[in-house]
Amino acid sequence: MFSRQTYVVASQVVPAPEQMRRIVTAGGGRLVVFGEEEIGLDAFTAAVLRDASSTRHPLVQHARAVGAPCVLPSFLLEALLERDPKDLLAAALVLN
Numbered sequence: 141m142f143s144r145q146t147y148v149v150a151s152q153v154v155p156a157p158e159q160m161r162r163i164v165t166a167g168g169g170r171l172v173v174f175g176e177e178e179i180g181l182d183a184f185t186a187a188v189l190r191d192a193s194s195t196r197h198p199l200v201q202h203a204r205a206v207g208a209p210c211v212l213p214s215f216l217l218e219a220l221l222e223r224d225p226k227d228l229l230a231a232a233l234v235l236n
Contacts, residue, residue, distance in 0.1 A: 141219055142169025145185040150174055150199050153190045153213055160188065160213060167220050174199045186211050186228060195235045210235060 142164050149157050149171055157173045164171040172184070175198070187203035187210045194200060194210075203210050209232035 142167035142185075142216075145169040146172060147186055147188050147216065148172050148174050148184050148199060148203070148208075149188040150190055150194065150197055151176060153188055155213060160216065163216050163220055167216075174202070182206060184208050186215075186232070188213055188216065189233065192233050192235070200235060209233070 145164075145168075147160075147164055147169060149160050151157060151173055153160060155163075157171070161171040169185070171188075174187075183206055186208055187199050189197065189200065189210050189212060191212065200210055209229060211228070211231050211233065215228070215231040
């Protein structure tokens, strides 16, 4: 499901980052906690935010700069559990 994909998560996301890491890893992907892990973040699949009101979070600004969509944690959970998950861009948040 998440093979060859990297998701960047805000540290205050619910479920907790370590739980989100297990979800993404189970699907074959990689999860990075924004600001806590040093990797090249020039390109990643999506930013995972706590809620849609997180528009001022530095992760949102970074995602915009690299053209990555922002999603809620529910997208990852549903993608792993459902047979016909939502498309990433269809699940992306519209942030002003």
